[in-house]
Each structure stands twice: as C-alpha cells, then as structure tokens.
Amino acid sequence: MSTTRRGVAVEAPLADDLFRLGHDDTTGRPRLHQQVAGLGLAAALLGELCLAGHVTVHSGLVAVVDRRPPTNALAHTVLDQLVGESQVRQLRMWLPFLAREAYDQVAHRLLRAGHLRSVRTRWSRRVVFQPADSTIAAWPEARLRYTLHGHREWDHSDMVLAGLVAATGLAEQILWGFHGDMRRWFLSLTDWLPAPLAELVAHTEAAVGNAVLTHRT
Numbered sequence: 715m716s717t718t719r720r721g722v723a724v725e726a727p728l729a730d731d732l733f734r735l736g737h738d739d740t741t742g743r744p745r746l747h748q749q750v751a752g753l754g755l756a757a758a759l760l761g762e763l764c765l766a767g768h769v770t771v772h773s774g775l776v777a778v779v780d781r782r783p784p785t786n787a788l789a790h791t792v793l794d795q796l797v798g799e800s801q802v803r804q805l806r807m808w809l810p811f812l813a814r815e816a817y818d819q820v821a822h823r824l825l826r827a828g829h830l831r832s833v834r835t836r837w838s839r840r841v842v843f844q845p846a847d848s849t850i851a852a853w854p855e856a857r858l859r860y861t862l863h864g865h866r867e868w869d870h871s872d873m874v875l876a877g878l879v880a881a882t883g884l885a886e887q888i889l890w891g892f893h894g895d896m897r898r899w900f901l902s903l904t905d906w907l908p909a910p911l912a913e914l915v916a917h918t919e920a921a922v923g924n925a926v927l928t929h930r931t
Contacts, residue, residue, distance in 0.1 A: 727786060728765065729758035729820045730829070731854040731875055735884055739851035742830075742844035746882055749925045752813030754882040755820050757918040759792050759812060760805075761874045764910055768793055771910040774917065775803040788823050805914070809921045858888050862900055870907060877904040877915035881922055 732754055736746045744751065760776065763769040766789070768780045778797055784790050792812065802808070821843050824830040829850060830843045845851035858876060861868055868876075879885055880901055889897050904912045 726854070727758075727789070727823075728761045728871055728875060728878075729755050729788075729816070730824055732758045732878055732882075733817075733820045733824065734845070734851050734854050735875075735879060735887065736882070737843070737845070737851070739845055739855070740848050742833075742842055745884065745887070747926075748817065749813070750882050750922050752817050753809055753918060753921050753925060754878050755816035756809050756812035757878055757881070757914055757921075758875075759788070759816055759820070760808070761871075761878070761911065761914055762786070762789050763793055763796075764914060765871055765874070769796060771805055771913045771917075774805050774913075776805050776808055777803065786823075788819055791819070805917045806921065809918065855888060862888070862892065862896055868903065868906075870911060873903045873907050874911050874915060876900055877907070877912075878918060881915055881919035883922070 736751050736754070737744055746754070760769065760771075763784070764771065766784060768782075768784060768789075769776055769778050771777075776796065778793065778800065781793070781797055784793060795812075796808075821830060825832065825843070829846055831846050832841050833844050834841050854875065858872060858879070860866060861872060876888070879888055885901065889900060892900070904915045907915070
C-alpha cells in the first residue's frame with residue numbers, strides 16, 4: 715500500500731504499517747508489550763516475503779521459493795537469513811528468532827525513510843521513536859476503517875495486516891464504533907486469504923498467546 719506525502723507516493727510495507735498501528739500516531743507511545751510487538755513484526759516481515767512470492771508457508775514450515783534479492787533492504791536481510799538457515803524450517807522457531815530484532819529493524823527502516831525521528835527523553839536519556847508526520851502514522855488505521863466501511867476493496871496485504879492486528883491484540887483500536895457483522899467480518903478476514911498467509915497469521919496468534927501466557931506465569 716502507499717500514501718502520499720507532499721504529492722509523492724510513500725510505500726508502506728506490511729511491517730511498517732503494523733509498527734505504526736502499534737504506536738500512538740502523535741507521541742509514538744507503544745501500544746503493545748515489547749515481546750508481542752516483536753512477534754507481530756516478525757510475522758509481518760515474513761508476510762512481506764510471502765506477498766512478494768519469495769517464501770511460502772505450509773503445514774507449519776517456511777520454504778523459500780524465490781531466492782532473487784528483494785528490492786527492499788530489510789526484506790533482503792530476512793530472506794538471506796532464511797536461505798542461510800534452510801535446515802530450520804519450522805515457523806514456530808522462526809517467529810521468536812526474527813522477533814528478537816524485528817522491532818529495531820523495522821524502526822530503523824522507518825528512520826532511514828524519514829518516517830520516524832529518534833528522541834532522547836529528558837530524564838531517562840532513553841531514545842524513543844516518534845512519527846515524523848502524524849498523518850502518515852495514522853494512515854494504516856484510517857485505511858483499515860475506510861475499507862471496513864466498504865469504501866474500497868480488501869487486498870491481501872491489508873487482510874494480512876488485519877489478521878496481525880487481531881493476533882497482537884490491536885483489533886479494538888480499529889473496531890471502535892463498529893458492531894455486529896462488521897466486527898465479525900474484520901475478525902474473519904483471514905478466512906479469505908491464500909492458505910500460506912492464513913497459516914502465518916494463525917501461527918502468529920498462537921505464538922502471541924503463548925508469550926502472553928508465559929509472561930503472566
């Protein structure tokens with residue numbers, strides 16, 4: 715998907731959109747626990763490769779089907795990791811592995827593109843990420859709500875995004891004001907996805923559930 719900024723198209727990879735949804739569009743305040751955010755972003759990075767035809771998912775396994783380098787540098791990095799560790803194919807292993815660096819990787823991709831700025835907090839001296847443009851930061855939420863209202867058709871990228879929103883616990887952010895059939899439709903969008911993408915979302919939901927359960931215990 716893309717938005718426009720001063721009349722110029724701005725590409726928005728799947729993981730970038732999920733990162734934006736996981737933060738306040740003005741302050742950059744995180745809306746997710748760090749571990750959950752990492753798992754969601756790891757899945758989104760794999761989703762980018764699935765959508766581009768580089769990898770597929772079947773029966774819990776990840777397989778590289780096209781080794782040609784993606785144009786996006788981060789996608790290229792993730793694909794190289796999959797190729798370099800081809801003996802490891804279980805999605806349940808790749809999600810937590812990629813999750814360890816996914817947050818910082820996506821944040822720095824957005825920094826390099828000029829969509830985030832790093833700000834050092836006054837008291838803790840900790841660096842936080844804030845949106846450079848709140849309109850662009852708010853666009854994924856606005857787009858999903860606009861589509862849910864029926865003003866545009868769902869594409870696979872936004873259906874995966876909706877699935878990851880539900881899997882990570884961000885659904886209420888999108889669904890406020892919606893009732894009944896619209897809520898059920900949003901939460902069932904993955905039923906309409908190709909099997910590899912639907913399986914990716916399902917495994918992510920399971921991984922997030924396990925992470926939350928482990929954190930509580």
